[in-house]
Amino acid sequence: MNILEPQLNTRYCDLVAAHLKYLTVDTRDRSVGCQGNHEATRYVAEFFSAHKWRTEVPSFRALDWHTDGATLTAVDGTEFHVFASPYARGCDVHAPLTAVSTVEALEKADTANKLLLLHGPIAATPLMPKNFPFYSVEEHQKIIALLEKSDAVGIICATTRDSVAAGGVYPAPMIEDGDFIIPSVFTSQEEGERLLQCVGQNLTLISQSRQIPTRAANVIGRINEGALQRIVVTAHIDAKKGVPGALDNGTGIATLLLLSELLADYKGSFCIELVALNGEDHYAVPGQVAYMTTNRNTFDAVALNINVDGVGYIEGETAFSLFDLPADMEQSAEIELLSQPGACKGILWPQGDHSMFVQSGCPALAVTSNWLLENMAVQTITHTNSDNISLVAPDKVVSCAISLKRFIEAIS
Incomplete structure (x- = not known):
């Protein structure tokens, strides 16, 4: 000193x-x-x-956000612990669940008008925002493009721990991107394993997330x-x-x-x-x-x-x-x-x-x-x-x- x-x-x-x-x-x-x-x-x-x-x-334009929480519920009343992705759009949707664990599976999956669970390797690392100005990751850009073309009504990300990319928080959001067009939530890897038992069943996802245009300096x-x-x-x-x-x-x-x-x-x-x-x-x-x-x-x-x-x-x-x-x-x-x-x-x-x-x-x-x-x-x-x-x-x-x-x- x-x-x-x-x-x-x-x-x-x-x-x-x-x-x-x-x-x-x-x-x-x-x-x-x-x-x-x-x-x-x-x-x-x-x-x-x-x-x-x-x-x-x-000063400059910026996007703030607020959430009053998110819920994911099966028809029989079973609840799954999920969190609204930061800066995501809100939703209130009822749809069948499908799941993919790899980019190759995402390319082939029928995801239109469904809730899409991302788990395993595809959810192992937080995605760089699609318009991040200083650098991009080609694989992340590919995943984002596939997701936005998927016509899924909502995305559920079961993430693994990644302190280098996400800091100390767990579970951490896979998608933190106000420019991403599909509502999304995230959950833990363990909760994702529970959700896999519900593939093909109808679930209700409610995310009370809203974007707030603002200014900062x-x-x-x-x-x-x-x-x-x-x-x-x-x-x-x-x-x-x-x-x-x-x-x-x-x-x-x-x-x-x-x-x-x-x-x-x-x-x-x-x-x-x-x-x-x-x-x-x-x-x-x-x-x-x-x-x-x-x-x-x-x-x-x-x-x-x-x-x-x-x-x-x-x-x-x-x-x-x-x-x-x-x-x-x-x-x-x-x-x-x-x-x-x-x-x-x-x-x-x-x-x-x-x-x-x-x-x-x-x-x-x-x-x-x-x-x-x-x-x-x-x-x-x-x-x-x-x-x-x-x-x-x-x-x-x-x-x-x-x-x-x-x-x-x-x-x-």
Whole structure:
């Protein structure tokens, strides 16, 4: 940990705790476009402005959603435990059940006017949204196309556990896509096995899910705007619907807020741009798309992206992952970041907002908790109610922010 005067360190730790309380307890829901999300962006904008950063809050269209639950019932009254897929359309349908477990079976199945159960290999991994802007998976696109041509009246996905793709939640939705046209729900693999006994029988699926067109915003603070090149420090402000999102990514936003104070008197050679991106946990990443669209002709002026996502976990070290840093920046990173107590060099992980900078040819530094990297495939924290402030060590967040401040000053 970076050494500070005890009183100053205590003040920063208290400040982190206050930020996290507001973002994860007082605000409750930070999913894109909801009321809590608006409150969180306003909170960050006001803090940036109070520390004399020129602040913008560019808005964009987004899709919020709400559900009052879903039910699946057999004719004899047997009930099956299902959940509305996030951002899905609602339905109230009564139809025979059919099931497929592979793409090949889906291609051949008679699914018109039926409820379709996806189970086994075809339901093993969440599908990338069909219009996801940064990359696509060919097999996923094929499955989506087949489903949308199937004329099924509703889709039931019996998913397996996949902590890498879905976070810690189980069961997790296979389809999380507001552009997908067929109503869908999801359930556990075990419940799917029960449902297989009902193939050919009529079932009633009611999903009280509704899509809500809305607006949301990124928050951008800048200092030293006259510089030719800029360092862009990012952290996503949104969280999954209804979860606290302390590590994912309240601590990243707390780091941005600390940096807005620590760098308020920055006099270096770069423009510093602090960006609270709104959409990393949303199927359409709308804030990231809005930022990319606005800056599509200026990425050659980005000297470095620093993305903070998941720092401050109570166990383990803070991981700094270096993506194509120039030699002088890498040397400074070794001194100011990797050589500090409680720090380590992280693996090159793609699941974050730094990827859009890397894909645009920019050097990037991704910062997270090494425990999350090491346990990505088995952890049960992210995207769940377990992701709360009890799992955060505020002193690690403070240490991260101070190390980044010193690193930025060193490369300037």
